[in-house]
Amino acid sequence: MNGIKIRGTGRCVPEKTVTNEDLARIVDTSDEWITTRTGIRTRRHCTTETHTDLCVKAAEDALARAGVSTDEIGACIVATVSPDTLVPSAACCLQSALGLPQDILCFDLNAACTGFLFALHTMECLLNSSPRKYGLVVGAEALSRLIDWEDRGTCILFGDGAGAAVVECREGWPSSPAALGCRGDDALLRVAGPGTGEPPLIHMDGTKVFKFAVETVPQCMDQVLQKAGLSVEDVDFFVFHQANARIIDLAVRKYHIPPEKYYKNIADYGNTSAASIPLVLSELQEQGEVVPGSRVLVVGFGGGLTWGGMLIEFA
Ligand code: UT7
Numbered sequence: 001m002n003g004i005k006i007r008g009t010g011r012c013v014p015e016k017t018v019t020n021e022d023l024a025r026i027v028d029t030s031d032e033w034i035t036t037r038t039g040i041r042t043r044r045h046c047t048t049e050t051h052t053d054l055c056v057k058a059a060e061d062a063l064a065r066a067g068v069s070t071d072e073i074g075a076c077i078v079a080t081v082s083p084d085t086l087v088p089s090a091a092c093c094l095q096s097a098l099g100l101p102q103d104i105l106c107f108d109l110n111a112a113c114t115g116f117l118f119a120l121h122t123m124e125c126l127l128n129s130s131p132r133k134y135g136l137v138v139g140a141e142a143l144s145r146l147i148d149w150e151d152r153g154t155c156i157l158f159g160d161g162a163g164a165a166v167v168e169c170r171e172g173w174p175s176s177p178a179a180l181g182c183r184g185d186d187a188l189l190r191v192a193g194p195g196t197g198e199p200p201l202i203h204m205d206g207t208k209v210f211k212f213a214v215e216t217v218p219q220c221m222d223q224v225l226q227k228a229g230l231s232v233e234d235v236d237f238f239v240f241h242q243a244n245a246r247i248i249d250l251a252v253r254k255y256h257i258p259p260e261k262y263y264k265n266i267a268d269y270g271n272t273s274a275a276s277i278p279l280v281l282s283e284l285q286e287q288g289e290v291v292p293g294s295r296v297l298v299v300g301f302g303g304g305l306t307w308g309g310m311l312i313e314f315a
Contacts, residue, residue: 003173004124004135005315006165007068010061011282012054013044013161013269020156027152034156039245043159043270045144051084052093054162055140058278059094062136065285066166070098073166074132076106077123079115079139079274081191081303082146083108090140104132112189113241113302114180115139115274117310120167120298121178127169138164139274146191148201157243158202159270163278168315179223180308188212189303204303213243213301217251220299220309228311230295232257235311237290241300242266242276251299263289273302290314 020031083090091106111118116139123135140162192198301307
């Protein structure tokens with residue numbers, strides 16, 4: 001199988017910034033608690049923006065940065081749990097807004113916070129059987145719609161945003177080493193759907209999910225490094241799902257990763273689920289921290305439960 005590389009990234013976040021002090025006026029919490037327990041200082045919430053607006057802007061930015069036109073796109077995947085509509089999918093809404101070709105697959109993928117990684121891996125498989133060389137992968141969430149404002153343990157965590165990547169697949173490029181998995185367990189992290197009769201709000205056993213994340217991140221890293229035949233020193237940059245700064249700190253301490261090789265933007269955006277990894281990738285590319293040839297180890301974990309690691313190169 002031929003591999004993919006990331007050619008261009010883009011992002012979009014809503015205008016409205018919600019501070020920890022804003023939340024302390026709604027629920028019994030404090031800036032001090034939120035900052036020390038999570039690393040989050042602000043998050044963005046949609047007001048007038050739709051989920052599709054975020055996807056379109058992020059995708060347009062990624063296409064422009066990649067120098068790829070819409071008619072070169074061979075598939076479009078939107079990783080999300082919070083689309084505007086279940087049908088049409090967010091990917092079909094994006095296809096229509098951008099004018100992507102009609103003879104390609106456009107679909108949504110739900111793997112919660114690991115969605116962007118599942119989508120990258122799926123895109124690599126799809127592009128191997130496509131006459132077009134480029135794929136559009138978006139992670140987008142409007143999680144502010146799913147917040148339970150009576151639960152101070154979760155309402156402070158989540159934010160809205162979208163990140164996008166245009167990936168390229170070429171004959172002879174090795175497939176991206178990946179370790180992805182799932183274990184059905186809806187007791188730990190759950191958003192009810194139409195079949196339940198319950199309101200679609202986020203419920204999470206934070207302590208147990210924290211423990212799962214801390215155990216899972218090193219397992220994913222070890223598996224990907226082993227598959228790639230690389231050591232930590234061979235990796236140019238590490239990108240972690242931004243769920244809690246403490247989870248990232250534990251991982252970088254365990255692997256002795258120097259500060260110039262990883263990045264946190266959780267203070268600004270909170271946990272944006274499927275959008276969190278491409279938001280980081282987009283900021284890194286814009287800042288010149290990743291350049292053509294950079295090898296980035298990306299790690300995600302989340303509801304499902306789902307998890308994944310992938311070594312992805314920039315083109
Ligand atoms: O993206 C998908 C994956 N998600 C994650 O990886 C999230 C993983 N979990 C976490 O990040 C953390 O578990 C949380 C940030 C969600 C919670 O932090 P914690 O250190 O695990 O706190 P806790 O739930 O154990 O609660 C500790 C105390 C409790 O009070 P008592 O029982 O000790 O008196 C909570 O009621 O903190 C209280 N608490 C709060 N206090 C002020 C919970 N939420 C808040 C709050 N403000 N917002």
